[in-house]
Amino acid sequence: MRYPIAAFALFTLFASSTGVAQTDSYAPDAGTVLNLIRNDKLNLVLPDAIRNNGIDMWIHVGRLGQPNSLEYEFGVVDGYLIFTDTGERIERALFGGMFTGPGGVNHIDVQGSTEVARAIAGYDYGKTEFSVYDEIRDYVASQDPKTIAVNFSDWLAAADSISYTQMEKLKKILGAEYAARIVSAENLITEYRSRRLLREVVVQANTLEIARQNALRNLARIVPGVTTIGECNCDARIYYSAKSDRLREPHATSWIRHPDYVFQRGDFFAFAGDAEWMDFGEESFGVDTKHHAYIPLEGESAVPKELQFAWDQTKKAQGIIRDQVKVGMTSGEALAAIVSALEDANFVYTPFTDDPADDYRMIQDMLKNTDKSGFYVDLHAMGNNGGSLVTVGPSMAPFRRDRDNIVIQPNHTFAFEFAVHTKLPSRRGYPITINFSNPQAVTELGVEWIQPANDGIHLVH
Numbered sequence: 001m002r003y004p005i006a007a008f009a010l011f012t013l014f015a016s017s018t019g020v021a022q023t024d025s026y027a028p029d030a031g032t033v034l035n036l037i038r039n040d041k042l043n044l045v046l047p048d049a050i051r052n053n054g055i056d057m058w059i060h061v062g063r064l065g066q067p068n069s070l071e072y073e074f075g076v077v078d079g080y081l082i083f084t085d086t087g088e089r090i091e092r093a094l095f096g097g098m099f100t101g102p103g104g105v106n107h108i109d110v111q112g113s114t115e116v117a118r119a120i121a122g123y124d125y126g127k128t129e130f131s132v133y134d135e136i137r138d139y140v141a142s143q144d145p146k147t148i149a150v151n152f153s154d155w156l157a158a159a160d161s162i163s164y165t166q167m168e169k170l171k172k173i174l175g176a177e178y179a180a181r182i183v184s185a186e187n188l189i190t191e192y193r194s195r196r197l198l199r200e201v202v203v204q205a206n207t208l209e210i211a212r213q214n215a216l217r218n219l220a221r222i223v224p225g226v227t228t229i230g231e232c233n234c235d236a237r238i239y240y241s242a243k244s245d246r247l248r249e250p251h252a253t254s255w256i257r258h259p260d261y262v263f264q265r266g267d268f269f270a271f272a273g274d275a276e277w278m279d280f281g282e283e284s285f286g287v288d289t290k291h292h293a294y295i296p297l298e299g300e301s302a303v304p305k306e307l308q309f310a311w312d313q314t315k316k317a318q319g320i321i322r323d324q325v326k327v328g329m330t331s332g333e334a335l336a337a338i339v340s341a342l343e344d345a346n347f348v349y350t351p352f353t354d355d356p357a358d359d360y361r362m363i364q365d366m367l368k369n370t371d372k373s374g375f376y377v378d379l380h381a382m383g384n385n386g387g388s389l390v391t392v393g394p395s396m397a398p399f400r401r402d403r404d405n406i407v408i409q410p411n412h413t414f415a416f417e418f419a420v421h422t423k424l425p426s427r428r429g430y431p432i433t434i435n436f437s438n439p440q441a442v443t444e445l446g447v448e449w450i451q452p453a454n455d456g457i458h459l460v461h
Contacts, residue, residue, distance in 0.1 A: 242266025
């Protein structure tokens, strides 16, 4: 018996001395990564985004001290950042920004004067002649753009960063002839922001993995009969409870959802974790992922068959949806393909309105005379987007049909979010609706998993 022990001791010593037991840490510098993303997007994405939307010149107006919805894309700009399609390339000009730098945008081709930069920054405000801005008008006139995109929109927040006073000032600078050529940059911004680089997909994937690990830590804190939803800090949504009654009319998003609710045995629920792996401030990459868990009743060792069947139906739908989303399709084409494929597989389409109470009544009504499972989809754009109704980019949902014409580009990152509704023998008249959500990416190969896609139901013991 001595020899194995000695051999083990020798191996342990060798492993320690060679560093086998050490683990490298990965802590990238957010500023370096963000600068890489910003400038690669300018080089690789902006030319197509400008030309695809019929824009000759894009004027981005920023003010130091005023929040700007495109800070992730351009950094802090104090002045006028102008991109012009010269035919051969996209020229970059900056008027202002002398004291804040070029805002993370490298290789400025045309730099405005110190005088205009001081005027923009507010030096000698009220005493500066307005003619100091003539060099901006002269530059625009030298390019003679037919369409000038500016960041204003009556509905898209990310494209509405210029204030009323700054818009009026810009029109005055440009003069009547060129001010008349101003159009909204909302379509340009939509394409520019939603077309993802590989580096952005990496940021998204790493953020999701950290969030997944945090979610499992949250789940491990749950003690049945003791821990509340609020204490779990896991954004739990109870979909089914063997013991607890609902506190309100049922919603399509949850059966019970209250921070003071105490987890009980027999609860089936969705839970989540959060992460800001790379802090880009308000523009950090989102998570929007749901995992699922069940707390067994005394004597149970597995998920009840009716709940497992409902979850399996949802997993089946996930595979069908995955096969329908392709690069080059429009959002509308992808939505139509998803609905058709799921209906062919005997699912019933419930086109949600995004009102949880009304949507649950829709489920009850549409599944009343059938044993088929129902479904809805909301494959909305992700990345440094919030996922709200005004999220920028291709999105497939019945309440986002204004996005139907947007083309799915390579590396598009989106929340693979949908729900399947299935009748339960133990809860007649009240089908369970199970939401799957996990951001993934679309490449030339199809939908690629950049995080585990709902591998099963976790048991809480």
